[in-house]
Amino acid sequence: MQALLYTLVPLVAVIAGAAYASWRRPGPAFTAGVQHLAAGVVFAAAAGEILPALKHTVSPVAVLIGGALGVVLMLAIKRIGEKFEGPLALTTLIGVDLFIDGLVLGIGFTAALQTGLLLTIALSLEVLFIGVALALGLAGRGWRTGKLLLTVTAVGLLLPLGTLAGTAAAVLPTAFLTGLFAFGLIALLYLVTEELLVDAHESPEGPLVASMFFVGFLLLLMLEEAMTV
Incomplete structure (x- = not known):
């Protein structure tokens, strides 16, 4: 239940991103800067919270299988996104992305409250831009604001569904849990x-924009240190 409550934060972020994009299209420099920031935060969460849980594991085969499945699934999603177009394809692919984000968040909370909290912060920044991307994609196809925001909200509900699936993994054997991590x-x-930095590099960037990756990385590290004091 606690994990579900925290999932409301990224859910609101998705809707807020869509609402902002519907009201005012963000500029390329601002978008690239915050994407770099989000990438740094997410990378710090992965390196500082999930990777240590996998080091010196007693189930290296589970790590290999889980990691391989992750690679295959993410590349498959990318491939499908390149082949299909239209509102249905866009919302479906983003829905899958949000479900996976929720799954990762739920897995984090099964490890520790601190891990879940830091992942909540990291993924909230990421899904903010998912909301922006979905809103811009649907608006470009002539969707009205009301219908657009309702669709984004409905798709965003896949986040808590993913979190439920992730937290349910707590009852699984250790090897399965390791594979999920x-x-x-x-x-x-x-x-x-393949997403945040690739999209960010599509816009012209100066040193300030590029440095935001490291700002995000260091900010999450400092927050992690503050939470352990």
Whole structure:
């Protein structure tokens, strides 16, 4: 139940991103800067919270299988996104993305409250831009604001559904849980390297924009240290 309450934060972020994009299209420099920031935060969460749980594991085979499944699934989603177009394809793919984010969040809360909290912060920044992307994609196809926001809200509900699935994993055997952690790690790394940073680099960027990745990384590390004091 606690994990579900925290899932409301990224859910609100998705809707807020869509609402902002419906009201005012964000500029490329601002978008790229915050995408770098989000990428740094997510990378820090993956490296600082999930990776340590997999080091020196007693189930290296589970790590390999979970990681391999993560790679295959994320690449398959990318491939499908390249082949299909239209509102249905867009909302479906983003819905799958949000479900995976929720799954990772739920897995984090099964590990520790601190892990879940830090992942909540990281994923909230990420899904903010998912909301922006979905809103811009639907608005470009002539959707009205009311219908657009209702659709984004409905798709956003896949976040708590994913979290429920992730928290349910707490009852699984250790090997299965280890595999899920490996899957979550790959999903987060893919998010940073193949989505946030790729999209951010499509816009012209100066040193300030590029530095936001490291700002986000250091901010989450400092927050983690503050939470352990």
